[in-house]
Amino acid sequence: MKKVLISITSYDRKEMLLDLIAQLKGYDIVVYDDNSNFSINGNFTFHRFYKNYGKKQAWRKFERIFGFLLKDYSEYDYYFLLPDDVILCDDFVNKSIKLYESIKDDRKICLSLLSDDRVNNPNWTEIHPVIKGYVIHTNWSDLCMLFERRFLEEVGDIKVSEERWDGNPKLGSGVGSVISRTLYKKNFNQYHSKESLVKHIGLDSHMNENHY
Numbered sequence: 001m002k003k004v005l006i007s008i009t010s011y012d013r014k015e016m017l018l019d020l021i022a023q024l025k026g027y028d029i030v031v032y033d034d035n036s037n038f039s040i041n042g043n044f045t046f047h048r049f050y051k052n053y054g055k056k057q058a059w060r061k062f063e064r065i066f067g068f069l070l071k072d073y074s075e076y077d078y079y080f081l082l083p084d085d086v087i088l089c090d091d092f093v094n095k096s097i098k099l100y101e102s103i104k105d106d107r108k109i110c111l112s113l114l115s116d117d118r119v120n121n122p123n124w125t126e127i128h129p130v131i132k133g134y135v136i137h138t139n140w141s142d143l144c145m146l147f148e149r150r151f152l153e154e155v156g157d158i159k160v161s162e163e164r165w166d167g168n169p170k171l172g173s174g175v176g177s178v179i180s181r182t183l184y185k186k187n188f189n190q191y192h193s194k195e196s197l198v199k200h201i202g203l204d205s206h207m208n209e210n211h212y
Helices: 014-022 058-072 092-101 149-154 175-185
Strands: 004-010 028-033 045-048 078-083 086-088 108-112 130-132 135-137 145-147 189-193 198-200
Touching: 004 014, 004 058, 004 092, 014 028, 014 086, 028 058, 058 149, 058 175, 078 092, 078 149, 092 108, 092 145, 108 149, 145 149, 149 175, 175 189
Parallel strands: 004 028, 004 078, 028 045, 108 189
Antiparallel strands: 078 145, 086 198, 108 145, 130 135, 135 189
16 A cells, blocks of 8 residues: 655645645645644644745745655655645545556656646746646646655755846745756656646635745
8 A cells, every 4th residue: 555645835724724634534644834823733743834934935945845755754655745725626645646647657757736727828847738638748836746756856956046026026936936847857747637636725825826
């Protein structure tokens, strides 16, 4: 049986977070909280960062998360990364893994599980999306996804320059963009599920419409 770890990124959405955790009973869960003013306890690990990284320093937070996963959770076969403001489809974990395993591609590196209008057009890597069965070869990724250890080994430096926001302070954190471009340059293939396996329910975003 495959070992699965669910990582949830969270900030200031206690009830949504608890609802998401309730949908994942039976799985190992680690919550990475961006210094909210609450703590929660249960059959999971709650890791609250000592400061709020916000948008412009989000890359530092994700570098820390990926570092923790690579060093402290190396025994897992599959890793999920989820934001706290989603609802999962029925049998979410098994469906996601089955879909990922159905991709016959030695260079696959991750499967994004939240599919919206963005999957219909080129995004950060400027590659035209191609539908392949139940997945879409988009060659970009956001931060709601499934991956194996190889992703953690290859993602590398995800530093986002402060110059990103010059003239446009409303831009998102840039983390997804940097990750997508890095993996694309390394000739890895990034996919999205054709049908979204999660529903985004956040009424507001702490990082500009969740566009990372």
